[in-house]
Amino acid sequence: MTAPPEVTGSAADADPEAALQGMPKKAIQGRSLGQIAWLRLKRDKVAIAGAIVIALLILVAIAALLLDRVFDVVHPNEFHQDLIDTQNGTLAPLGTFGGMSGAHPLGIEPVNGRDILARIFAGSWISLLIATLATVLSVIIGTTMGIIAGFFGGWVDTLISRLMDVFLAFPLLVFAMALVGVLPDTAFGLSPEMVRIGLLIFIIGFFNWPYIGRIVRGQTLSLREREFVDAARSLGARGPYILFRELLPNLVAPILVYATLLIPTNILFESALSFLGVGINAPTATWGGMLSDASRFYTMPHFMLWPGLAIFVTVLAFNLFGDGLRDALDPRAR
Amino acid sequence: MTQHEDSLGGATPPRPASSGAPFLQVRELRVHFPTDDGVVKSVDDLSFSVDRGKTLGIVGESGSGKSVTSLSIMGLHKAGTARISGEILLDGQNLVGMAPDRVRQLRGKRMAMIFQDPLSAMHPFYTVGSQIVEAYRIHNKVTKAVARKHAVDLLDRVGIPNPKSRVDDYPHQFSGGMRQRAMIAMALSCDPELLIADEPTTALDVTVQAQILDLIRDLQAEFNSAVIIITHDLGVVAELADDIMVMYAGRAVEYSSAPDIFNSPQHPYTWGLLGSMPRLDRERTERLQPIKGTPPSLINVPEGCPFNPRCAYAGTNGDLSFTLRPEFRDVGGGHHIACHLGAEDRLRIWETEIRPKL
Amino acid sequence: MSTKTETGAANRRLGEDLLVATDLQKHFPIRRGLLQRQVGAVQAVDGLTFTVKRGETLSLVGESGCGKTTTGRLLTRLIEPTGGTITLDGRDITHLSSGAMRPLRRDIQMIFQDPYGSLNPRHTVGAIIGAPFRLQKVKTEHGVKRAVQDLLELVGLSPEHYNRYPHEFSGGQRQRIGIARTLALRPKVIVADEPVSALDVSIQAQVVNLMEDLQNEFDLTYVMIAHDLSVVRHVSDRVAVMYLGKIMEIADRTSLYERPMHPYTVALLSAVPIPDTSRRDNRERIRLTGDVPSPINPPSGCRFHTRCWKAQDLCKTTEPPLVELSAGHQAACHFPENTTKLTIDPTGAAGSAA
Amino acid sequence: GGGTSSSGGGTTGGSGGTNTPAFNAALTNIFNPSDKKGGIVKIANGGTWDSLDPGETYYGYSWNFLRLYGRSLVMFKPAPGGGSNELVPDLAEKLGEPSDGGKTWTYKLRKGVKYEDGTAVTSKDVKHAVLRSTDKETFPNGPAYFEGYLNLPDGYKGPYKSKDVNTDSAIETPDDSTIVFHLKAPFGGFDYFAQLPQTVPVPEAKDTGAKYREHVIATGPYKFDKNEIDKGFNLVRNDQWDQATDPNRKALPDGYQVSMNVNADDIDNRLISGDLDIDIAGTGVQPASLSRVLGDPALKANADNPTIARLWYTSINPTVAPFDNKACREAVEFAADRTGYQTAYGGAFSGGDIATTLLPPQIPGAQKFDLYPAGADNKGDVEKAKAKLQECGKPDGFETNISYRAERPKEKATAESLQQSLGRVGIKLTLKAFPQGDYFSQFAGNPPYVKSNNLGLIVNGWGADWNDGFGFLSQIVDSRVIRETGGSSNTSVRIPDVDKLLDEAIGETDKAKREAQWGAIDKRVMEEAVILPGVHAKSLLVRSKKLTNVFISEAYGMYDYLSIGVA
Amino acid sequence: MITYIIRRLFAAIVLLFVVSAVTFSIFFLMPKLLGASPETLATRYVGRAATADTVRETAERLGFYDPIYVQYLDWAKGIFVGADYSYGSGVEHCPAPCLGYSFRNNQPVFPDLIDRLPVTLSLAVGAAVLWLLGGVAVGTLSALRKGTIFDRAAMGISLAGVSLPIFFTGLLSLSIFSYNLGWTAVGGSYVPFLENPGEWAYNLLLPWITLALLFSAQYARLTRAGMLETMNEDFIRTARAKGLTERKVVVRHGLRGALTPILTIFGLDVGLLLGGAILTESAFSLQGLGKYAIDGITNYDLPKVMGVTILAAFFVVVANLVVDLLYAVVDPRVRAK
Ligand SMILES: Nc1ncnc2c1ncn2[C@@H]1O[C@H](COP(=O)(O)OP(=O)(O)OP(=O)(O)O)[C@@H](O)[C@H]1O
Ligand SMILES: Nc1ncnc2c1ncn2[C@@H]1O[C@H](COP(=O)(O)OP(=O)(O)OP(=O)(O)O)[C@@H](O)[C@H]1O
Ligand SMILES: [Mg+2]
Ligand SMILES: [Mg+2]
Numbered sequence A: 001m002t003a004p005p006e007v008t009g010s011a012a013d014a015d016p017e018a019a020l021q022g023m024p025k026k027a028i029q030g031r032s033l034g035q036i037a038w039l040r041l042k043r044d045k046v047a048i049a050g051a052i053v054i055a056l057l058i059l060v061a062i063a064a065l066l067l068d069r070v071f072d073v074v075h076p077n078e079f080h081q082d083l084i085d086t087q088n089g090t091l092a093p094l095g096t097f098g099g100m101s102g103a104h105p106l107g108i109e110p111v112n113g114r115d116i117l118a119r120i121f122a123g124s125w126i127s128l129l130i131a132t133l134a135t136v137l138s139v140i141i142g143t144t145m146g147i148i149a150g151f152f153g154g155w156v157d158t159l160i161s162r163l164m165d166v167f168l169a170f171p172l173l174v175f176a177m178a179l180v181g182v183l184p185d186t187a188f189g190l191s192p193e194m195v196r197i198g199l200l201i202f203i204i205g206f207f208n209w210p211y212i213g214r215i216v217r218g219q220t221l222s223l224r225e226r227e228f229v230d231a232a233r234s235l236g237a238r239g240p241y242i243l244f245r246e247l248l249p250n251l252v253a254p255i256l257v258y259a260t261l262l263i264p265t266n267i268l269f270e271s272a273l274s275f276l277g278v279g280i281n282a283p284t285a286t287w288g289g290m291l292s293d294a295s296r297f298y299t300m301p302h303f304m305l306w307p308g309l310a311i312f313v314t315v316l317a318f319n320l321f322g323d324g325l326r327d328a329l330d331p332r333a334r
Numbered sequence B: 001m002t003q004h005e006d007s008l009g010g011a012t013p014p015r016p017a018s019s020g021a022p023f024l025q026v027r028e029l030r031v032h033f034p035t036d037d038g039v040v041k042s043v044d045d046l047s048f049s050v051d052r053g054k055t056l057g058i059v060g061e062s063g064s065g066k067s068v069t070s071l072s073i074m075g076l077h078k079a080g081t082a083r084i085s086g087e088i089l090l091d092g093q094n095l096v097g098m099a100p101d102r103v104r105q106l107r108g109k110r111m112a113m114i115f116q117d118p119l120s121a122m123h124p125f126y127t128v129g130s131q132i133v134e135a136y137r138i139h140n141k142v143t144k145a146v147a148r149k150h151a152v153d154l155l156d157r158v159g160i161p162n163p164k165s166r167v168d169d170y171p172h173q174f175s176g177g178m179r180q181r182a183m184i185a186m187a188l189s190c191d192p193e194l195l196i197a198d199e200p201t202t203a204l205d206v207t208v209q210a211q212i213l214d215l216i217r218d219l220q221a222e223f224n225s226a227v228i229i230i231t232h233d234l235g236v237v238a239e240l241a242d243d244i245m246v247m248y249a250g251r252a253v254e255y256s257s258a259p260d261i262f263n264s265p266q267h268p269y270t271w272g273l274l275g276s277m278p279r280l281d282r283e284r285t286e287r288l289q290p291i292k293g294t295p296p297s298l299i300n301v302p303e304g305c306p307f308n309p310r311c312a313y314a315g316t317n318g319d320l321s322f323t324l325r326p327e328f329r330d331v332g333g334g335h336h337i338a339c340h341l342g343a344e345d346r347l348r349i350w351e352t353e354i355r356p357k358l
Numbered sequence C: 001m002s003t004k005t006e007t008g009a010a011n012r013r014l015g016e017d018l019l020v021a022t023d024l025q026k027h028f029p030i031r032r033g034l035l036q037r038q039v040g041a042v043q044a045v046d047g048l049t050f051t052v053k054r055g056e057t058l059s060l061v062g063e064s065g066c067g068k069t070t071t072g073r074l075l076t077r078l079i080e081p082t083g084g085t086i087t088l089d090g091r092d093i094t095h096l097s098s099g100a101m102r103p104l105r106r107d108i109q110m111i112f113q114d115p116y117g118s119l120n121p122r123h124t125v126g127a128i129i130g131a132p133f134r135l136q137k138v139k140t141e142h143g144v145k146r147a148v149q150d151l152l153e154l155v156g157l158s159p160e161h162y163n164r165y166p167h168e169f170s171g172g173q174r175q176r177i178g179i180a181r182t183l184a185l186r187p188k189v190i191v192a193d194e195p196v197s198a199l200d201v202s203i204q205a206q207v208v209n210l211m212e213d214l215q216n217e218f219d220l221t222y223v224m225i226a227h228d229l230s231v232v233r234h235v236s237d238r239v240a241v242m243y244l245g246k247i248m249e250i251a252d253r254t255s256l257y258e259r260p261m262h263p264y265t266v267a268l269l270s271a272v273p274i275p276d277t278s279r280r281d282n283r284e285r286i287r288l289t290g291d292v293p294s295p296i297n298p299p300s301g302c303r304f305h306t307r308c309w310k311a312q313d314l315c316k317t318t319e320p321p322l323v324e325l326s327a328g329h330q331a332a333c334h335f336p337e338n339t340t341k342l343t344i345d346p347t348g349a350a351g352s353a354a
Numbered sequence D: 001g002g003g004t005s006s007s008g009g010g011t012t013g014g015s016g017g018t019n020t021p022a023f024n025a026a027l028t029n030i031f032n033p034s035d036k037k038g039g040i041v042k043i044a045n046g047g048t049w050d051s052l053d054p055g056e057t058y059y060g061y062s063w064n065f066l067r068l069y070g071r072s073l074v075m076f077k078p079a080p081g082g083g084s085n086e087l088v089p090d091l092a093e094k095l096g097e098p099s100d101g102g103k104t105w106t107y108k109l110r111k112g113v114k115y116e117d118g119t120a121v122t123s124k125d126v127k128h129a130v131l132r133s134t135d136k137e138t139f140p141n142g143p144a145y146f147e148g149y150l151n152l153p154d155g156y157k158g159p160y161k162s163k164d165v166n167t168d169s170a171i172e173t174p175d176d177s178t179i180v181f182h183l184k185a186p187f188g189g190f191d192y193f194a195q196l197p198q199t200v201p202v203p204e205a206k207d208t209g210a211k212y213r214e215h216v217i218a219t220g221p222y223k224f225d226k227n228e229i230d231k232g233f234n235l236v237r238n239d240q241w242d243q244a245t246d247p248n249r250k251a252l253p254d255g256y257q258v259s260m261n262v263n264a265d266d267i268d269n270r271l272i273s274g275d276l277d278i279d280i281a282g283t284g285v286q287p288a289s290l291s292r293v294l295g296d297p298a299l300k301a302n303a304d305n306p307t308i309a310r311l312w313y314t315s316i317n318p319t320v321a322p323f324d325n326k327a328c329r330e331a332v333e334f335a336a337d338r339t340g341y342q343t344a345y346g347g348a349f350s351g352g353d354i355a356t357t358l359l360p361p362q363i364p365g366a367q368k369f370d371l372y373p374a375g376a377d378n379k380g381d382v383e384k385a386k387a388k389l390q391e392c393g394k395p396d397g398f399e400t401n402i403s404y405r406a407e408r409p410k411e412k413a414t415a416e417s418l419q420q421s422l423g424r425v426g427i428k429l430t431l432k433a434f435p436q437g438d439y440f441s442q443f444a445g446n447p448p449y450v451k452s453n454n455l456g457l458i459v460n461g462w463g464a465d466w467n468d469g470f471g472f473l474s475q476i477v478d479s480r481v482i483r484e485t486g487g488s489s490n491t492s493v494r495i496p497d498v499d500k501l502l503d504e505a506i507g508e509t510d511k512a513k514r515e516a517q518w519g520a521i522d523k524r525v526m527e528e529a530v531i532l533p534g535v536h537a538k539s540l541l542v543r544s545k546k547l548t549n550v551f552i553s554e555a556y557g558m559y560d561y562l563s564i565g566v567a
Numbered sequence E: 001m002i003t004y005i006i007r008r009l010f011a012a013i014v015l016l017f018v019v020s021a022v023t024f025s026i027f028f029l030m031p032k033l034l035g036a037s038p039e040t041l042a043t044r045y046v047g048r049a050a051t052a053d054t055v056r057e058t059a060e061r062l063g064f065y066d067p068i069y070v071q072y073l074d075w076a077k078g079i080f081v082g083a084d085y086s087y088g089s090g091v092e093h094c095p096a097p098c099l100g101y102s103f104r105n106n107q108p109v110f111p112d113l114i115d116r117l118p119v120t121l122s123l124a125v126g127a128a129v130l131w132l133l134g135g136v137a138v139g140t141l142s143a144l145r146k147g148t149i150f151d152r153a154a155m156g157i158s159l160a161g162v163s164l165p166i167f168f169t170g171l172l173s174l175s176i177f178s179y180n181l182g183w184t185a186v187g188g189s190y191v192p193f194l195e196n197p198g199e200w201a202y203n204l205l206l207p208w209i210t211l212a213l214l215f216s217a218q219y220a221r222l223t224r225a226g227m228l229e230t231m232n233e234d235f236i237r238t239a240r241a242k243g244l245t246e247r248k249v250v251v252r253h254g255l256r257g258a259l260t261p262i263l264t265i266f267g268l269d270v271g272l273l274l275g276g277a278i279l280t281e282s283a284f285s286l287q288g289l290g291k292y293a294i295d296g297i298t299n300y301d302l303p304k305v306m307g308v309t310i311l312a313a314f315f316v317v318v319a320n321l322v323v324d325l326l327y328a329v330v331d332p333r334v335r336a337k
């Protein structure tokens, strides 16, 4: 019996991880799946662009959280009614293009003249925070439920699947409105703002989990038929070990991809809630809130252009990155 | 590749054709796939030919380029993915570089293909009958009723019981063997002159495999078409093929008539294949003789003879095996091999070292 | 089995029964309707009786769907039998709870068919082979890593592969990883479910040789599941031929291949393509027609009668028992072949059990 | 807040006509006078009616509009400008005749008034209408003046539940055309009660209780044709209406088409494009259209900018620390940016005039005064405010909450503006939005909630039920209307003197004296600094080009819907 | 198959029960837990001039003194046997299925829902057809031209569609297309289909497009992904090997396979939309279920909210069921199970 020489591995028609076949020998040494995904991702210029934009957004959000002023001049909640046309009573910003100027590069809001750029910056962290944390919540609940339903099957599966149906059957917006209206504003010694943020995160996250739950369940259903699960069982592994050590690592890819695609949806959801009067409390800026404010002044489109653009860029970035990630993590996508 | 009078690419066909030019002639076929990691040379400089009424068996390890070759002949590589060069002459017409639509018109009519996994190769949403009808009506302007009758006839011919009622079944309602029969019926619907069967029985049980092989043989006799059968089971080709081509790393390493290959194989890789196989027809050996190592990467094909890392005799003629790509040449009687070993060495090794251990 | 001398093999064959299955059954229920009532069952395994002796290799062969994998999973107690008993080394493990079974898993291990599916693609080789140690809380002298590296070397891989992922390996190498994992616990019995079917011939031979070597080294007992009759002949001491959840014939290798008694075995053997062109035309073939019937509604009487060329009315009504027709050769047939020595009375045999 | 009704005693009413479009052309004049009959008036409502039932409705626009299908005893005169504040008899032959020192009021009904089905209207129907409106469980939305002032038997629960109770102590109908009201105490302004839609007759036989709103039996020139609750309805001519019995109505159009729940921005667009004739709520255009209308002279010439007897204000709650200290409240009064407040409500045109008092100027008795001058630019007097904070013992300011209705962007803007301006002196506001459906019942109008949640400031607004001091003040400064279970509009005024002053004023029969007393109450409340007045409302109305006979009724603060015709 | 449907319907009833119970709790249990008394709850419904007595009576009438489960059961009973409601001068029987009477305007909820359903139905179905056609067309083209400018542009533009909230795009498009250009109908116009199909379509055109824009992006992406996968299937290769034209390969074999998973999501989306497109209906002043829901919510008109929620859940359930049955029609493999 001779030990075979170094692997190159071209024997892999049925191999789900076959993407590497035929790669130069040296490049192959000891690379983890993450590294491979990363290598592939790196080649995907568009996805990288998305990732860079996301990174910038996060930087901006952190900066906005730490500094309460942008460019040291403008505060997001500071009024500039001197720049508003009160003379004619239109309450529109004075000057052209919605009051764009050196001091207010993106113009100012009608009525109170707050700086739009500053508000977009200030709004970034809440918008991203709500979107990401809500996503995280959905992912946690959805993954747990989905994995349990898919793995145990039988009545557990039926129960959880029906539960998902219940959640999906709720008119979410209606529900959110009712809930936000009813629940108190202060709790756990948090500031009302944080309470509201928490509440929105909860609502958005809590009602979105079935989507992720379904995906995870489906994946788990097919994964649990894979032989490595039997292999673990034949070694005497218990349920939790199989669930979390064997199955979960294999679910990371679809979850990650879905999560990046869920984030932008959640940003928009927050904006719809703002529009319906149950968003974040004034005067805190959020992109969704700015959009809903802007819709009252839809005759001055510049006012919504910027928050709209911010959301668009975010949505685009997350989608592109998510797509790229999917391609990178899923060898069949090429 | 330099032209040799005796090389396959040359004017002389590998096996003197009984009448005129061979029906299918492949010359210096190269199929390369540019990928992110480099160019995959799936098929590199491959030449062979098949006559009407004859069967060519192609064997080789997984990834040696068997399927790529057949897909190239059928023109089924996705546009833009493969770089194909060389010539594929079907009845004298070169398929390489031919307008895609003209190739399409030949597909199904003059050449047809059977795939390995009949379940995934058939559309799950359409009945078996309608898929055969569809194949027939592309090339024959007939009414649906006529085509359906034709489909029933075909199913009958490939041995499906109750074809009249089974024609309306969906593929998943068929058993594996019946699916493969249905695939064959579909391929034969327009009486193709060339039939390519890519691992037609790999997914089947032995008893069913035997049925299918019989069927292919019978049908070929009936239609007198040229058949290429691709497999990695030497037993299967032994049953069917007139000629056998052994492929390794995208190239042909040995080519000869079937008895020749089994009785006096001359390439170390073929030896290896024969040695790895436990055989029912021989005394049980104490130990199998595997080929060491694993198949090579098709991006970095080893220099010299691609088989050299796994070949026990690579060192016998200096470093020739490591530097010079051996030519694929006729070593007499239409027996082609690509090996640097001298004729006597080959004979000696076969007779003394290999044969006794089989 | 190069090192296995005839005497050595004989010694082992004399070894006591290590794994005994008696009338083993597995029926997968089919549920339908409003209340999910059971309307039928897939009789995947229906009354298997056989013994595996210490140190031998018993092979199970048969067509797809005949219940080979199910049997393997029953033996390793991955699934719960519907009926019958399994004893491992004298201990009845038929209905042990998964907790009670856990320590016994050291003794019986499984190699899986699909070298791609049986290794978790997200775990490193080290984690995969180390899992048995962790799961069974096995103390190792020089730590788990060292033990894993030793195992890697044992199956012909390099210890440097410790931190690699399965996708970086070829099919044959993966199968070696799977084998290393089963060896970690030094089991007495290994159930190998088609360990080489997914591999190329050249690689297949490597793995077959490796398994033989390991058997000799560790005194392993194999239950080998396969459908390639040539491979089976090469590796087994005894062979059981299954059809539709039942054993049709079980015998010593030589006896079975040279004097098959059951028509089904005869048909199987004659269907194997032989890589020899000279035999092409003068081979005597038996071609079975049709497919294996559904295990949900298996044929009455002898399960093979629908495809059997020797079938008579008796076969439709009466199930032939598995009886020993010659030394170490049992078959379940009313009209067996190659039984010159023994004449049996088909009607009388019907009632007696094997 | 109250209904969107108003009044005006002071403005001089012109009555001439004009045909040239100009800004405010219909403010005091009839624009496009015409007697031409025909056409359909298309009306849209951004929301829905509280109720079409005359016994239950409390919206100003509804009272204005209701006169098309129902005739109350008395009504506001359909005349431009201040002329509209005059009460004229409608169903009654003349205004009420007081006796018993103003405790008994007698009305005589006109002859020949019929319902849409041809039956004659009797005084019993009026009595029934008034009595049923006191059943607040069945008709929760309507005003409660009658049950408050009529001398009803104890425990009377309306004609449905107290079926055989004799109610002659409250209302007598000696004959079919006479109706006599008996009050518990004298009330000089009873004619104002008599103009309430609650006196529109309801035939008992056809009264279906809460379902009556689905088909109100018309007495006016129009009756209901198709009525889809909360979606829309049509009014068509009532052929039983006799012009001879009705000196006030011209009934020019052939009918009305009303749709509800229309997107407010869409209403503006349709008004401007001429696709719609009237935005019935009469509160003016949305912010999006503001710049469009004011910025385009042609559009502006087709707009009117009436004042409404409505005050937008912020309550300063003395029950919430540190506002229990008057100086702290005064600090708020001084620090507030008044122009900011005005801008928040939409600026000088669509918001209103900066208010320094409670009473809107058009209410008789209103006085001009300013107890907390806010500096030259009206942006607040920071120095004074700081001084007051010092006095209050909070020199560095303090933190408190301000509540507003989540669905009202203007209130949100107000809260934001106050947060800015009060922030200058260290008063930190946290904004709290509440759903408007529950604003008064659960939150801002619920005293225990207010206290426990530190709602120091409450953004609020109030419009007079009709243009007099009583109609404006009684619900917002009387501490006795504050209900512990919630639901009151008054949230901060708990001044015993004021309660006393109110009682005196109501009992006062001398009109001039009484009006002077309203002014005094106003001042007294302002002295306590429990209300921060914001603006006296104005609205920017778009006058559809198709309309004829358009004018603003000061009584309602919007176009007079009774007189409008279409070209 | 029949038992399957029965089982699903049974599950659906349980689901509706749960959904309604939760909605009920949100409106009544939640405030109670947070300290509201029956009276404070009743204050919502008594108007401004109510006395303490009236509040109590109203609380009594609306059943707020009963334990929450009794209230719920009373409500639920109405669905099966109908209910009687006092409206002051008399009592009215609301026949089953009675979803109660509005707390605000005493209208029975069920007829109102039925009345508004056609609007929402028209809106949802029209938009669904548009987005399905548009999304699938764009997605397919993108998949076939993967990586080209067209692919990237189509995907980018479709994302722009999702990035803008409908309450904004709705108003803006109304102002441009209806008021400035006069191409489309003004907001709030709705003519029943049976009255005048042409008008019906004309009036709904803009809402359809706006709503479809929002969804088509998602469908384009889904289709693209599905097509990319399907076109790699073996049976596509078979179809080509038969000599089928590329168009037939794509449409008959590719799309047919790729569309089935989209069907599931489509069913769910349409089901959800049928429960009311709140934002779209608000923006375009359409008197549909969404508007009704908002109305109910802002007024705490519980029976309305319950009604819409139940109806919406019902639609989701039915849509799911239809999708599953359709699946069986489309995919013969499913039928076998
Ligand atoms: N579209 C493609 N792009 C890149 N590489 C490809 C492509 N198609 C095939 N290859 C590579 O070409 C080589 C030959 O593949 P081919 O399918 O012809 O092997 P085969 O001999 O048919 O093997 P098997 O027995 O497993 O079917 C393989 O290494 C494969 O990975
Ligand atoms: N979990 C299960 N539920 C229902 N039926 C099952 C299940 N597992 C296996 N079967 C059925 O039991 C029968 C035997 O299956 P098994 O996998 O044991 O066959 P096998 O001999 O291993 O076949 P192959 O050679 O294809 O692997 C088959 O008909 C199969 O469909
Ligand atoms: Mg192949
Ligand atoms: Mg198996």
Ligand code: NI
Pocket (backbone or CB within 6 Å): B001, B002, B003, B004, B007, B327, B328
């Ligand atoms: Ni050459």
